[in-house]
Amino acid sequence: MAELFSPRGVAVVGASPAEKASFAGHVVQSLKEAGFPAVYPVNPKYPEVLGLPCYPSLRAIPGVVDHVIVSIPAESALTLLDDCAAKGVKSVHFFTAGFSETGDAERAELESAMLSKASAGGFRIIGPNCVGLFVPKSRLVATTGVSLEPGPIAFISQSGGHAHDLPFHGGPRGLRFSKVVSYGNALDVDESELLQYFCEDPETEIIAVYIEGVRDGRRFQGALREAAARKPVAIYKGGTTEAGKRAAHSHTASLTTSVAVFDALCRQVNAIQVGDMETLTDVLVALRFVSPLPRGTGVAVVGTGGGPSVLASDEMEKAGLRLPPLSPEVQAELRQLLPLAGSIFSNPVDATTLVSPGAISATMRVLGSVPQIHMLVYHLGFHPVSRWGRGLVSSPALLQAVIEALAGARQATRKPVLLALCPPPDWDGMKDFLAAQEAFVEARFPVFHSLRRVATAMARLVAYARQ
């Protein structure tokens, strides 16, 4: 399977000029922008696409083609696969949809014929009905707006939308990928084979999975067990309700397994199961930046704002974490450090001075020394970076000093420090927010976008670490 991830040449069949706004045209543009060296648009209608020579057929391409990206109607699939065999390609990705997922028997037969051709021609099929491969290291991309810096996460996604959205939304929070594979109807390459591959892949340290259905339950069970024993596996299975199952079946022809069976499997093999994309993103951020993992559910919350402190308490305990009350001795220590008026000393610790590096550092160290506290959450209520004036980003020096204070506390206490920064609703605020987030991520802090989301992700991670 390794040969899928570093093709020497890529043909894009069905490419059209930019003004047509087609998927294939977008892929050509993305590959060009990413600096992929050998891109060959294929379309008999055009002599040129986006400044590149365009070929009338696959066979007409002069160079080596290892990977073919296909966006032509399903009816032409078999003819194209004959060309693929003739050209000696290694893999064919069908963006094209309209196969077994339509529920049409003829379309399902067409899929079987495609599989036979792939087997005879000695190449693999990815999809159909998916967005295929994203391999930053190889500059192999299908879309823009995602970071091309390689990283430790592999993402196996039955949905093309999710395959794009996880790097897109997770990128600014520091998620970086070894390989992302959107595999759609799983005609040939499927979730089990991908799990087996990433379990061994030296470039992958964390495995993320989005599946709707499983092709072969027993094989999947074995692959998941083995992968989860070697690397953290975070898994989101869509289609857990009646309507969700119906949608999954229409989306990727998936027959979803029983929810109870799947839940039991995840618990048994210690895969980190989540219920939506948001939590999948959050768990990956935690897996990437929280090290070592907390050894218990005790959390101390430090920040500004009485209302948010109450909310933080409720969110943490509802998720299954605990906020140990502070002993009179610890409270007395904090009273030395923080103003009496407007402060809360009882975990959460809340004080208006908790935006200054000195107060942050001292408070975090006191709390970090409490044995019942296994992790520290720092938050700024609902206006993370723009309290009166411009808060944390009023000067780059202040922001840097706060980051150093938090990094110092993390090192001194040997306990994870997690940030809850709420994105603002306005454009100016967003600029400040993104600058602050980038600086925190640069310093390897996990940044979450709400107190609820810290709580949900960390509760999952603590349960994972306990097994």
Add this chain to the structure above:
Amino acid sequence: MAELFSPRGVAVVGASPAEKASFAGHVVQSLKEAGFPAVYPVNPKYPEVLGLPCYPSLRAIPGVVDHVIVSIPAESALTLLDDCAAKGVKSVHFFTAGFSETGDAERAELESAMLSKASAGGFRIIGPNCVGLFVPKSRLVATTGVSLEPGPIAFISQSGGHAHDLPFHGGPRGLRFSKVVSYGNALDVDESELLQYFCEDPETEIIAVYIEGVRDGRRFQGALREAAARKPVAIYKGGTTEAGKRAAHSHTASLTTSVAVFDALCRQVNAIQVGDMETLTDVLVALRFVSPLPRGTGVAVVGTGGGPSVLASDEMEKAGLRLPPLSPEVQAELRQLLPLAGSIFSNPVDATTLVSPGAISATMRVLGSVPQIHMLVYHLGFHPVSRWGRGLVSSPALLQAVIEALAGARQATRKPVLLALCPPPDWDGMKDFLAAQEAFVEARFPVFHSLRRVATAMARLVAYARQ
């Protein structure tokens, strides 16, 4: 109580120049920017604050002062209240904290003495330990970044942070306020009196409440019952877990009531109970823009993206809504309108063409005619406004045409149309997103920031409408 909301003159005691970054200085600045006509900074240290003459004492102010905002240490509170009585003010808001919430017996006694002075002097106290009043119509503000356009929502908030954050985060989604009152320790003006007032207030159509504790259970029960019988009341009570109760007690000296008792009360009087600020905001958006309320739990989901469609199904059904399957006749109708490949016809309806006004309009009308469907959700997956190129905002004309298509469907079907638009993680995307959101809000559409949030808010609203 009406006299609280339209003061002729406001004194800000403890005001300092901008470079001191104090709350009181911020208030003076905010009042000036809002165009409040008579602002009097009071501080013996300065002859002038932010370009306004600054007075050494309250008594030295030449003009009428109806409302006093106080940010000086608790120790000086009693002397100041003597001045308030002498000046004949109507209300005094203490931003100042450090009273009963500290747990100190002497500070609690100080509060009692303050209350006696207010009673003798014939004025009301708001707080202490709060951010006081926000009355857009009177230009009475304590902060910046919130819309000054008056609207139908009154917000009673024990937390000053939340009192700012609801207008701040809800503003771009169309939430507008008649009055916001942050009342902190509730020494004099409390939650029950405010509920009674807003129940009668002709400028208020919707009442939002954030409380941590209740001063007088029986009185509150009566006030809530009466208010909820007259107007929709959405209520978030903080401090529902052990740690949350502790935090609430340290924040506003609140002794929280039993969760079970409070839940039962809300169910009994049909107050819309929520568990966090996010859901409070969402429920208010729905109350403001969904009319008439849906008469059942049936929802149709329309948009683009297979993965998001599966997620939408799961989120809706987990929240307690239902996605009725479509009859063969309705499916056949949709097949006439939408492409076969890459589409889902089974509710959710998913097709790549569902970004064009014609397809949206036709699809929505077909679904809206199904009796089991009570509301329509339109979504764009996780990249609402910036799919390939710039999606919906690639031209203002396209965005406007989509809005007209949705407005037409809303009118033709007489069923609510709800939008799920996910904010993007980048600054450029945010610009597009905010432009689209503003245009949708202008056309009176409720905009939610995720599929989960539509589901949670609408499930609450359907339950409310059923009683």
